[in-house]
Amino acid sequence: MDAVHADGTLELDAHSLYGTMEVHNTHNWFKDTQKQRTMIISRSSYAGMGKYGSRWLGDNFSSDAYMAYSVTGVMGNNIAGITLAGSDICGFIGNTNADLCARWYTLGAYYPFSRNHNAWNNAPQEPWEFAKDIVPNTSTTMLDVIQSAMYRKLHMIRYLYTQMSIIQQEGGSYFRPLFYDFPNEEGAYEGQELNVMLGPSLKLAILSGERADTTDFWFPEGRWCDVYCRAGAEADCCITGTTGGMKKSLQTLFPW
Amino acid sequence: MQNATDLAKHPYVAPSEKENTDFENLEAAGDAYVAQMTTIYLQANQTDFHILPSCNATKCTASGAFINDDGVTLDLTQRNTYAFTYEHDALAAGVSPVSMTVTIKTTGLKAMINANDLLNKIEIYDATAFGMDLATGATYSVAVNFVDTKKTAQSLGDAKWSD
Numbered sequence: 581m582d583a584v585h586a587d588g589t590l591e592l593d594a595h596s597l598y599g600t601m602e603v604h605n606t607h608n609w610f611k612d613t614q615k616q617r618t619m620i621i622s623r624s625s626y627a628g629m630g631k632y633g634s635r636w637l638g639d640n641f642s643s644d645a646y647m648a649y650s651v652t653g654v655m656g657n658n659i660a661g662i663t664l665a666g667s668d669i670c671g672f673i674g675n676t677n678a679d680l681c682a683r684w685y686t687l688g689a690y691y692p693f694s695r696n697h698n699a700w701n702n703a704p705q706e707p708w709e710f711a712k713d714i715v716p717n718t719s720t721t722m723l724d725v726i727q728s729a730m731y732r733k734l735h736m737i738r739y740l741y742t743q744m745s746i747i748q749q750e751g752g753s754y755f756r757p758l759f760y761d762f763p764n765e766e767g768a769y770e771g772q773e774l775n776v777m778l779g780p781s782l783k784l785a786i787l788s789g790e791r792a793d794t795t796d797f798w799f800p801e802g803r804w805c806d807v808y809c810r811a812g813a814e815a816d817c818c819i820t821g822t823t824g825g826m827k828k829s830l831q832t833l834f835p836w
Numbered sequence: 837m838q839n840a841t842d843l844a845k846h847p848y849v850a851p852s853e854k855e856n857t858d859f860e861n862l863e864a865a866g867d868a869y870v871a872q873m874t875t876i877y878l879q880a881n882q883t884d885f886h887i888l889p890s891c892n893a894t895k896c897t898a899s900g901a902f903i904n905d906d907g908v909t910l911d912l913t914q915r916n917t918y919a920f921t922y923e924h925d926a927l928a929a930g931v932s933p934v935s936m937t938v939t940i941k942t943t944g945l946k947a948m949i950n951a952n953d954l955l956n957k958i959e960i961y962d963a964t965a966f967g968m969d970l971a972t973g974a975t976y977s978v979a980v981n982f983v984d985t986k987k988t989a990q991s992l993g994d995a996k997w998s999d
Contacts, residue, residue: 745903805961
């Protein structure tokens, strides 16, 4: 750390800054000389990089565990000011499968940055690879489920764009833990991988790890209605988080 | 597109009280949950506002924002920012509100960028609990009131509750 660079800069002052400086300079060149916005994805970063670029979580494994880790990973980046973050959907290392990939797409639709990414020599994991894999006891294919996840992202794109614009100007976070918005509720500090605030307006409850028929999610105090709920009695679409919040058991993804 | 009832269970996404959210139509024709959409479709279609008001003893309110631009400009004056608030009077459970008011303050370009600058519909969650009786199909008069008092209020005729 006491090494000195050619221009006299101490290594202590420059260590880990290379990635951030590269993103900073690339961003500024496009903005200043080309008058263009940038979409730069960097693997190396340091504090402050989020102002200029985005990040993915690096090489993950195609497993339930890594899908669950991704939630807190994206949250961590948002807490650190790198808002546009996401993990490799379907997993990068090792072979994925139709079930895992479809569930990961469903989760990944809510990452700020959603991308399927695969390593060489693994089984292919493009969505169309799962066109013949059927969700048990239905006529729905895993490709249908993946398509549905992609459409859900587009349904929310105006909200996401608005929130990202606000954050770009004023700072803040998008994919964040419940305790950011509900710091006085003890339950907001538990089950981070299941409960996510998407900006100030939406709360996501999603199974991110091993499959389960039902899962306990945390709902802060107040009234919560399911944006996708269109069938049945309206009362069935809304629940009330009691004083101090509450756990609510809900049927989760792929309950076969 | 597959029938919605065949789809695997969806994640639970819930709007927070007091917050308005900008969505593209969640119940487009052919599928109760999702529509097949492209970015071209999104730019050519109007915006929906989804509202879950929070109530005190006298009124139920929500607020939110929507930003629209061409996706390219670096000039913050070349975009439209909509700050909007919603309010209706809080009455006894099951009693329809007498008035509902949406106030929209626009800053920025103040000219149409694309169809996203047009309002398609306002969707209020938990409407039955707020006394917005869908069963009777009651009608309500709708008018646009301008902050600029030189412009006269414009009636939009009657509207009917819709599910």
